[in-house]
Amino acid sequence: MASQIDGPRIQPKAGKAKQLVVFLHGYGADGNDLIEIGRQWRSFLPDAAFVSPHAPERCALSPAGRQWFPLTMRDPGERWRGVVATRPLLESFLAEELARNDLDESKLALVGFSQGTMLALHVGLRLRRAPAAILGYSGILVAGSEPAEIPPQFGTKPPPVLLVHGEEDSMIPADALLLSANALAKADVPTQWHLSAGLDHGIDNAGLLHGGLFLARSFGVPVEFGRGAR
Template sequence: MNGAWREAAGLRFVELETDDSGPDLPVVFTMHGRGADPTDLASLAPAVSPNGYRWILPQGLRPVRIGPGEIGWAWYELDERQAATVVESRDRLATFIDETLARLAMPRGRAALIGFSQGAVMALHVGLASDESFGAIIAMSGHLPAAEVLLPLLPKRQDRHVLIIHGTYDQVLPVERGRHVRDVLQQAGLNPEYHEFPMDHQITPESIEVVRQHLTRALPPGSSA
């Protein structure tokens, strides 16, 4: 799938081109992990559903050196600034999502948030901080830094459709991190769907199939017809 680079609300993003381009297609915001860029998850769209959704892939706000002369992007820092930069990126991403949905005249209930690693953190923070429920929140290989920001809100978020996926062999974020997210949400009265797979810090065909099933159930694909 080809994509066009654009910018809105101070964020660069890629909007994928699909055979469906009708105004009523549900929107899937897909956030990449640390050191990547939006194109890193572009292949997820045709694997999950080549048509029936409008795929928008925002770019992280913080440049990260990943090699000689190579720059990737992150959503937050890993040092003592972590909590503050999580909240900063959450707020800027939420503004971008709000403006995009307003431009498309699309309610939050017709939008999904999908993220991998740091992108999963963004999906959880934006989706759970929002007063209005998104159609789906899907967190792959993530965790929950700055949880103290969300904890007071969670008892009022029991209507959220949350999917958590984690690898039992994850060497970047051990599986205990994913289990912790599940446990925090359950203790607050949410009912997240949780899956573990025998994989590292990655996305596999098996995990993609679970994403596909959850997304199409929580937010059925539309049609341009």
């Protein structure tokens, strides 16, 4: 059965796809919001296919945009219920995209922004086989009521995670990065983080560079470090 979600794609720069990068946009945006990042990362990942699906629902607060699940900011349990409810839909899409490119989860990276980061972490840590990487911008690890739910046990080692956040984020405060990183570390998930000085709720050039290099390393793709890279 065809997936209920779809969005823009960028084909590999060089031939057949050897990796798949899936972008998950934030609340009130759509797949077009992140897909152009794929073009910037093609120099790091020439063999990667990129796809950025539109979330399934019209955004309640911004009808021109989309939402993965409703957010009122008044219900402390809505994020958890939202990621749980959306997980099957995203897993179906990922399976279809991997099959389309003749790849398995070990060649998959999930990249989220804000609400998309919540979903990327929740789903990426619960796939039957660990993905190559999870990269989250300006988001938070959503926790359930039971500590064991964060995250489940993998048959193999868990995926590496990079969290990137703006120091001056007014939407999801930067403390969310440290809380998420600590929770992941306690669950033995290898986690790195980067805090962008002076940045509000967004992605800056430093964050894009760190993210692109992180994905290349996670996929085992050789990269040349440009001036200013760390």
